[in-house]
Amino acid sequence: MKTADPELMRAINRFHVLDTIRRHGAIARVEIGERTDLSATTVSAITASLLDDGLITVRHEGDIRSQTLRGRPRVMLALNPDAAWVVGAKLAANRIVFVATNFQGDVLASLVLPVRVDRIPTPVIADLVEDGVRRCVRDAGLGLNQIKTIALSLPGIIEHGTGKVLASSVLSDLDVSLHQAIAARLGIDTIIESDANAITMAQHWFGQARDRDDFVLVAIEDTLGLGVMHGGQLFRGAHGLSLTLGDMVMGAGGDNAVRLADLASEGAILALGQPDQRMSEAVRLGQGMAQVEGLLAAGDPGLRDAAARAGAALGIAIANLVALFAPPRVILVGTTLALGQHLLEPLRVAFANAIPASLTDLAEIVIDDAGDEFWARGAAAVALGELYGSPWGTTGPARHALQ
Template identity: 60%
Template sequence: MRAINRFHVMDAIRRHGPLARVEICERTELSPTTVSAITAALLDDGLVVTRQMGTVRDAGRGRPRVLLELNPDAARVVGVKIAPTRIVHVVTNFQGDVLAGLTQPVRVDRQPAEVIADLVEDGVRRCVADAGLTLDHVESLCVALPGVVEHATGIVRYSPILTEANVPLSKALFERLGLATLIESDANAITIGEHWFRLCRDLDDFVVVTAEHSLGLGVMHGGEFFRGAKGISFNLGDLAMSANGKTVARLADQANEPAILAPVAGDARFREAIRLGRAIPLAAALIATGDNALTASARRAGEVLGLAIANLITLFAPPRVVLVGSTLALGEPLMTALRTALDRTLPAWLGDVSEIAVDVQADDTDWARGAAAAALKQLYGAPWSSTGPARPRLDMNAEDL
């Protein structure tokens, strides 16, 4: 309970600060005694600082007002997004402001997991140096990638861009860098990015659907991630859409980027564009000029995505569903089909429950910044002078890298 209260106090200051203690009480519904004890400890630890508003002479009535705000220099963290054709790093301060960024072009799906861990290590070290820091200045690291991740152990059970399964990535990076390391699904990373910095700053309950090389799902409930057993994240592309005998059709089979691009995968231009991670902009340009095959493929993807989102709304009834990812650049054929399928399949009594928001502006830095925010979120709730962020478990059964 102490950690939960501490997090809520720091999150209130982050989201709405600078704040007076009485305002923190109002926003967190904690007692003045609890808020005073928590803020005193945060001040002692240097995690928040005071800002004096006015002077006694200016105020004309007692002492000047004292507000609390986060100390941006209290800690630095690193966020990493692993994508099929690149690894993106950012270093942020305690408020989540980006201090430095780095993108490494690499064919991730062609590399063994141990090479990916080496590349992440190299990128972290370089990005930290570019920020004018050393690893001693960094408190923790969060790495996000598509697939199914066990948050509790830092094991990647499955990722469409890794050649191996059950990869103990947290352990591998901790051994290389000596930093407390979290592993998240990229959908969870952008979900917290939407909550802290983008379209859901006003909500603590919402759903994020990511549409890129793979299809992901992030569910925020009460300001916390909704996770499965062992902290497992969700891979929306695994959702079964139909089953016929021994064959199971999954959402990814029709709606991820490889499925959408299948009609043109043999085209020499697209082979090179896919290699460089530029296939979706090229496909969008061809759709705009009337390419029938790609238009039909985008529409099919939109239809099944609309059906999947209708099922999510039926299950969770969130006030907002955010769509984010590079696939959205395909534009009108995809989105019109998605909204039509959603309207057709959603139960009428849920038609006015969920707003659909599309974040077409989120870029690679936003995904990596979301990963950094996940690391900060854990720091905000940790007793700073004792346990700090969770260390990875080193007694895992999965084979070492």
């Protein structure tokens, strides 16, 4: 009979303890044991190690010397926010957004660089990322030598373990390794992650899914991204690949399959707009959906039909996700939500019509208009998750940078 790897089990237990402290704030050892189902001996050993490593601190509550609190002091454990600092970034077609955070994910500084990323070569993108990281770190009052990890998120299909970008709408040349280019410039451990996974982590750590270890997220932008959280961990495909929803086949059209991106991506919606100089300029500046929003308010019939078609297709796709994963919550994010009820009402109707009767009341759909900083903060959470020592992944245990 094959037994569990003791080192792996210790890593798993260490992660659970550290993550429990993060999620619940100052907490006693006995409560950690109750929430993790670990024995008192195991919790004591792990927390002693975390204290030795400087990752957590001790707080005393109910000190008898206090005039307001009486009784025996309770020993509470909390994260040490200064144990490490990371930088998270979101790479979009027309901007790069940075945040510097401490060990518990608090944003210390943020920065936005407006630049047409999708029109410049990868080495230049790496130069811009280097400049942005340096400026953001300085604004946070830190030195570059204090940054433990940089996590850069972008749309597309990313191989998590190697940082290889297999497909992306914002990179013009995939032959150049963005991962290696950034790491070489800054000399700091670098993670490349899909933006859908990054925003999924942001929702789990700071947003609409703080109370859920299992949920699905759909990012509705030019690239239709998918994030799946299972058991408090990101679900990844073979070789650690990120997931995409845009390639989901919705039907057959002549000799070619009709994919969700053909119906519901920003590009598909914008393509049906009236040829207009203002629209072209808005798309060029990355403000196409805001322009569409105004045209819809003015009653543009072509865009109204495009938004309804996109919403209906998304509703069917989400019903398929619920049937496959049975999540208690589905979170929708992304710039296409600017279409409002023109998109969402057809989505809800199509979802209700497509979902099996037995699953009608299973999943709630939550809409969240998350801003760019929140996406970048999710990238920072990906980096912090690595530092916390999460051992899961199809390619084996993650790095244990602080051990």
